[in-house]
Amino acid sequence: MIFVPITYKGGVYRHDEIIDLIEDLGGYIVQKHMIAQDVILQCLVPKEDVDLISSIGRPLGGEVIVSPLVGTEIAVISPSLEIHHLPHSSCDVAEYLRRAGAKTNMVGLARGFGKRIANLNVEERDIINEHDVALYVLGNFETCIEEKFPSIRRGITVPIVVTGAPSSEALERVIDPPVEGYVGNMGRCMHRTKKPEELATLDAMVDEVARVLDNRRAEIAKDPLSVSPARLMDVIGEGVPAIYGVNHPTPITVQIAGLRVKLPYEGYETEIRGLEIEGGVTIGDVAEVLPSKMRNYIWIRIKPFSDTNIMV
Numbered sequence: 001m002i003f004v005p006i007t008y009k010g011g012v013y014r015h016d017e018i019i020d021l022i023e024d025l026g027g028y029i030v031q032k033h034m035i036a037q038d039v040i041l042q043c044l045v046p047k048e049d050v051d052l053i054s055s056i057g058r059p060l061g062g063e064v065i066v067s068p069l070v071g072t073e074i075a076v077i078s079p080s081l082e083i084h085h086l087p088h089s090s091c092d093v094a095e096y097l098r099r100a101g102a103k104t105n106m107v108g109l110a111r112g113f114g115k116r117i118a119n120l121n122v123e124e125r126d127i128i129n130e131h132d133v134a135l136y137v138l139g140n141f142e143t144c145i146e147e148k149f150p151s152i153r154r155g156i157t158v159p160i161v162v163t164g165a166p167s168s169e170a171l172e173r174v175i176d177p178p179v180e181g182y183v184g185n186m187g188r189c190m191h192r193t194k195k196p197e198e199l200a201t202l203d204a205m206v207d208e209v210a211r212v213l214d215n216r217r218a219e220i221a222k223d224p225l226s227v228s229p230a231r232l233m234d235v236i237g238e239g240v241p242a243i244y245g246v247n248h249p250t251p252i253t254v255q256i257a258g259l260r261v262k263l264p265y266e267g268y269e270t271e272i273r274g275l276e277i278e279g280g281v282t283i284g285d286v287a288e289v290l291p292s293k294m295r296n297y298i299w300i301r302i303k304p305f306s307d308t309n310i311m312v
Helices: 015-024 047-060 088-099 122-128 142-152 168-174 196-222 229-239 241-245 265-273
Strands: 003-011 028-035 038-046 063-066 073-078 103-108 133-137 160-163 181-183 252-254 258-261 276-278 287-291 298-302
Touching (some): 015 047, 088 103, 088 133, 103 122, 142 168, 160 196, 181 196, 229 241, 265 287, 265 298
Parallel strands (some): 073 103, 073 133
Antiparallel strands (some): 028 038, 252 258
């Protein structure tokens, strides 16, 4: 079964019927937002049922939008937290990715400034590598990017997308070894991105990130995961009642090949590892339950079928 990431936007009235429909079709609700009289559902649903959900939601005032970044977690990286490197563009990038369905985390590097002294420490590297994509928001000068970027990408194993004021062709020319994605004409600016040409660049950024994620999904499909991350989210939600006491909009964050569970590692790691998925198969059988570098959360990395010979 092929799942498609979508966003359902509609009124609160009878939205529970849409939730029941998605679950009956075998889909998963990744995140639910209630804003005044509106509801926003970020979902993973079977590809062949998208039109059905759209047709049933239309009389209720609902709209179905294909959102390629639903079910992903992206690190938005700025060389530093100073005004020199973190003006409005970084926040707009993170917000625009959220609108497309992604869960984003801002990462401001401790020593990312200066062409001669730029560096990436071990903790920053490990946090970034817990995400699906590392999106670097770089600056305006081609020579600065060429000299500094090798130092602040060292040790990153997840796909990288680079943005900067030079054109995409220029970024591709100066970055060695190459990265998975380039977004040019998007440098630092000291105002919110409201102009049509600026919004068009952000749209191009979302398309580039979606392309990189699709390539990663294609690689994973060659050796499928032992269990779907969305299914594991439901198993944890049903088996660990403490998750409903977490004051966070996404207590369980779904990734392409794993999950971030926002409970302390000490005390819940054993309980989560022993949860049964189906037929005696536990989470510990098909995934690694690891301490996250982010606030002592739990990071679950799902193993491929070739490692477990289990598919649930």
